[in-house]
Every structure is written in C-alpha cells, then in structure tokens.
Amino acid sequence: MTSVLEESVWRLMHEALDLYHDSPAAADQLRHHLSRFDEPLRIAIAGPWQAGKSTLVNAIVGEEVAPIEVPDAEQVFTWYQDGAEPHATAYPAGIELPVARTANGLRVDIRRWRPAPVNDLVVTWPSRALRNATIVDTPALPDAGDKVLRDADAVLYLTRDGRGTDLEWLESAQDGTVARAAPVNVILVLSRADEIGGGRIDALLAAKQLARKHHRDHHVGSLCLAVVALGGLIALAGRVLSDRDYSALSTLARTPRPELEPYLLTTDRFVGEDFPALVDVETREDLLDRLGIFGVRLATTLIRTGTGTDTRAGLAAELVRRSGLSELREAVGRCFVDRADALKARSALAALEAVLRTEPRPGSEKLLADLEHTLTNAHDFRELRLVAALQGHRIKFGAELEAEARRLVGEGGTTPTARLGVDPRTNPGQLWELATGALARWQEQTEDPLLSLEQRRAAAVVVRSCEGIIHALSS
Numbered sequence: 409m410t411s412v413l414e415e416s417v418w419r420l421m422h423e424a425l426d427l428y429h430d431s432p433a434a435a436d437q438l439r440h441h442l443s444r445f446d447e448p449l450r451i452a453i454a455g456p457w458q459a460g461k462s463t464l465v466n467a468i469v470g471e472e473v474a475p476i477e478v479p480d481a482e483q484v485f486t487w488y489q490d491g492a493e494p495h496a497t498a499y500p501a502g503i504e505l506p507v508a509r510t511a512n513g514l515r516v517d518i519r520r521w522r523p524a525p526v527n528d529l530v531v532t533w534p535s536r537a538l539r540n541a542t543i544v545d546t547p548a549l550p551d552a553g554d555k556v557l558r559d560a561d562a563v564l565y566l567t568r569d570g571r572g573t574d575l576e577w578l579e580s581a582q583d584g585t586v587a588r589a590a591p592v593n594v595i596l597v598l599s600r601a602d603e604i605g606g607g608r609i610d611a612l613l614a615a616k617q618l619a620r621k622h623h624r625d626h627h628v629g630s631l632c633l634a635v636v637a638l639g640g641l642i643a644l645a646g647r648v649l650s651d652r653d654y655s656a657l658s659t660l661a662r663t664p665r666p667e668l669e670p671y672l673l674t675t676d677r678f679v680g681e682d683f684p685a686l687v688d689v690e691t692r693e694d695l696l697d698r699l700g701i702f703g704v705r706l707a708t709t710l711i712r713t714g715t716g717t718d719t720r721a722g723l724a725a726e727l728v729r730r731s732g733l734s735e736l737r738e739a740v741g742r743c744f745v746d747r748a749d750a751l752k753a754r755s756a757l758a759a760l761e762a763v764l765r766t767e768p769r770p771g772s773e774k775l776l777a778d779l780e781h782t783l784t785n786a787h788d789f790r791e792l793r794l795v796a797a798l799q800g801h802r803i804k805f806g807a808e809l810e811a812e813a814r815r816l817v818g819e820g821g822t823t824p825t826a827r828l829g830v831d832p833r834t835n836p837g838q839l840w841e842l843a844t845g846a847l848a849r850w851q852e853q854t855e856d857p858l859l860s861l862e863q864r865r866a867a868a869v870v871v872r873s874c875e876g877i878i879h880a881l882s883s
C-alpha cells in the first residue's frame with residue numbers, strides 16, 4: 409500500500425477504536441479489519457444459482473475441492489486458503505473437521521458439525537494458486553449478497569448473460585460512500601460460456617466478443633473493472649484431464665465424423681444406445697460430467713483437427729487456453745492481486761463506514777467526514793478507476809499517450825521504473841528526466857482546451873501519479 413493511504417486508514421481505524429472502546433461488537437469489527445491487513449487478499453466467487461461458481465473454484469485451484477456438500481439449505485461460505493496440511497474448521501463454533509484427500513480433490517466430513525450452526529468453513533489446502541489470495545466459494549445470490557460484500561476484498565461476479573438482476577446486484581454493490589468512491593473490486597465473468605448460442609463450436613469465441621462488448625457498455629463498464637468470458641467446465645477439464653479421458657476422446661475422434669456427429673447433439677443421444685464408437689456408457693457418462701456435451705464436441709474436434717492435441721497434455725493445454733481461464737487469471741492479477749493493499753484498505757474503510765452509520769454517537773460524524781476526505785484524496789483509488797476506464801476505452805487519448813497514461817498510473821506495476829517503462833537499473837538522473845518530462849506532458853493535457861472535461865480530469869490523475877514518481881525518486 410502506498411504509505412499515504414495506509415497511514416490514513418490506520419489512523420482512522422485507531423481513532424474509531426478509541427471512540428468505540430465500550431462497544432464490543434464495533435470494536436471487534438474494527439480490530440478484525442485491522443488484522444486483515446496482514447492476511448492474504450480475499451476474493452469471493454459470487455453469482456446466482458448454478459452460475460458455475462464452485463466449478464470456477466476448482467478450475468482456479470486445479471483440483472476438485474468444491475463444493476463441500478452442506479446440510480440442508482444452510483448458507484455456508486467455504487474459504488480456501490493455502491497451507492501446509494489440509495484441514496478444515498467450521499465457524500462460528502471453531503470445530504475442526506476431518507478432511508480426506510481423494511483422487512480428485514478433497515472430502516470434508518461434515519457430520520461432526522451438527523447440530524452446531526455453521527456460517528463459514530475454512531479449508532486449508534496446499535496450493536500455489538491460493539498463495540496470493542484466499543478464494544471464497546459462496547452460496548447463490550441474492551441471499552448471500554450482503555455477506556459477500558462484507559467479507560470479501562474483491563469479487564468475481566459470475567453471470568450467464570450479464571443483464572437484469574445481475575446488474576441490479578452490481579449496482580447495489582455500490583451502495584455506501586466507500587463503494588461509490590471506489591467501485592474497483594468487481595470483475596464480471598460471463599460464465600458457462602460454452603453454452604452460448606446453443607453450444608456452437610465457436611461459442612467460446614462468441615462469448616469473448618460478447619465480453620468485450622459488455623465492457624465497452626458505459627453502464628456495465630462503470631460497475632466492474634473487467635469483463636471476462638469463461639468456460640469453467642472446459643477450464644477444469646483441461647486442468648484435471650486424465651489419460652483415461654484422453655484415450656476415450658481419441659477413440660471418439662477416430663470415429664468417422666458423419667457417423668459420430670448425430671450422437672454428439674444431445675446428452676441423451678451421447679449416453680444412449682447404438683453408439684458408433686467403442687466407448688462404454690459409463691465412460692461416456694464420465695466424459696459428460698467432466699466436459700459437458702459441448703466440451704466433448706470441442707475436444708474431439710481438437711484432437712481430429714488441432715495441432716499439438718495429439719497428447720493428453722497438449723489437449724489439456726488447448727482446453728485451458730480456449731476456456732478463457734488465462735485471461736481471467738491475468739485480470740485477477742492485474743486488477744486485484746497487484747492492488748491488494750488498496751483493496752484491503754477499501755475493505756477496512758467500508759467496515760468503518762458501516763460501524764459509524766449503525767452506531768452513531770458524538771464524534772462519529774467527524775470520523776465519517778475524515779473517511780470521506782481519505783477516499784476523495786486517495787490517489788490509489790483514482791488510479792484504479794482510471795486504469796479501468798482506459799481499459800474499457802471509456803476514456804481515450806491518442807495511442808501513444810494512452811499507452812503512457814496506463815503505464816504511469818501503474819497498470820503494469822507500481823514501482824517508479826515500471827511506471828516509467830524502463831529497466832529497473834536505469835540511473836537516477838535519467839529517471840528524474842523521464843519523470844519530469846512526463847509530468848510536463850500531462851500537465852499540458854490538463855490544460856488542453858480541445859480535450860473533454862473527462863479527458864482533462866484523467867490527465868490530472870496522471871499528473872498526480874507523475875508527482876508521486878518524482879516524490880519517490882527524491883525521497
């Protein structure tokens with residue numbers, strides 16, 4: 409975190425702790441958020457029923473760790489965090505639960521937690537994918553919505569079409585002073601992308617185009633940092649594809665196309681009788697579970713016509729590539745992980761705002777005003793908003809200036825050399841010259857009468873980033 413934001417948030421939180429020292433609930437909340445600064449970023453995977461949330465958790469982890477079956481209709485949030493030994497703890501009671509590794513992932517023995525109610529299940533699981541962030545599998549929205557916003561620093565919001573009620577939820581996510589000032593913690597994921605257009609073979613490509621279109625939409629663009637299309641099931645299949653799966657798919661691919669094709673139209677036909685290839689019905693059912701009917705069609709086409717798909721690893725890599733998982737990971741890295749500290753500061757401010765509003769008392773008005781001051785002046789949030797606007801082409805400059813603006817506001821890294829786009833070993837004199845040159849260029853933009861107000865405001869943010877670089881170089 410840049411020290412200015414960090415310091416302001418710490419100061420505010422401690423002032424609030426003083427003010428609320430006699431209110432255990434408020435003080436707990438505040439202390440909890442202070443301690444979260446040292447913990448990994450929390451990314452929730454949220455969305456409506458059956459949107460593909462748990463499947464995405466698995467695709468990210470690369471193993472089938474979700475969902476954990478929960479009793480009846482309990483609203484359990486499952487947290488997946490990195491750790492040396494697999495284990496699970498059920499909260500609020502803090503009951504330890506046995507976890508068993510299976511061939512595909514894990515099983516948690518949930519019988520032990522009854523009859524204690526459970527809100528959160530924290531699963532520790534050794535995984536490189538969880539090192540930078542804890543991933544939270546959440547129950548379907550809208551019921552889980554408030555808790556998602558309270559508990560997570562950032563949200564992957566899954567939707568199958570990105571309209572109507574989905575947008576309503578995203579709008580509601582911007583309630584409150586903090587959320588409005590920093591609408592920078594949501595990536596919209598168009599999930600189950602393979603099903604678009606009735607599962608055409610180019611569905612994933614069509615979905616990627618749709619994602620770009622959504623992000624250019626001014627309204628959608630203002631509600632999220634990025635829009636990514638994802639075929640979660642294909643991604644997961646790519647990550648866990650077995651030799652057995654591959655050999656069955658190869659057998660399908662060797663079957664003459666005209667004979668096979670009618671059987672790949674529906675799931676009923678695929679597991680029905682008179683199947684034209686020597687793949688038994690259980691294996692076909694497994695393939696359906698693993699890939700879905702679209703995935704089976706895609707995988708057989710890839711083996712038949714693709715390059716590099718003549719091995720299990722080759723096919724697996726191609727499935728992952730086409731699924732959109734890499735784009736999603738890249739967006740998570742750029743929008744969330746690289747800005748983890750600013751996002752955590754944002755969560756702390758949101759929690760503080762909630763305390764100040766639910767328990768008003770003499771002194772809370774002043775803290776609220778200080779909080780607003782911090783938000784407006786927090787350059788980190790302005791940079792995040794500008795990165796998103798430039799990425800979504802909602803603000804444009806000429807190609808060269810635009811590339812420079814993105815660099816300067818820290819899209820590709822927040823060190824002075826990354827912002828200036830030069831080798832980290834560049835000597836200080838040269839850095840100084842580059843930074844002051846950039847500052848002058850962008851100051852000019854803020855005064856250019858031919859630019860729109862929005863462009864000039866954006867230029868002012870870049871100017872402030874340049875000043876930050878110069879400050880860093882001179883300290």
Ligand SMILES: Nc1nc2c(ncn2[C@@H]2O[C@H](COP(=O)(O)OP(=O)(O)OP(=O)(O)O)[C@@H](O)[C@H]2O)c(=O)[nH]1
Binds near residue numbers: 461601640
């Ligand atoms: N075709 C297709 N099906 C998918 C995809 N992702 C998930 N599914 C299927 O959709 C169903 C729901 O998937 P989950 O990952 O459990 O979805 P969820 O959002 O966690 O569901 P709930 O927790 O019940 O709300 C399962 O049958 C999945 O196999 C996908 O990318 N493509």
Ligand SMILES: [Mg+2]
Binds near residue numbers: 461462463475545546
């Ligand atoms: Mg689920």
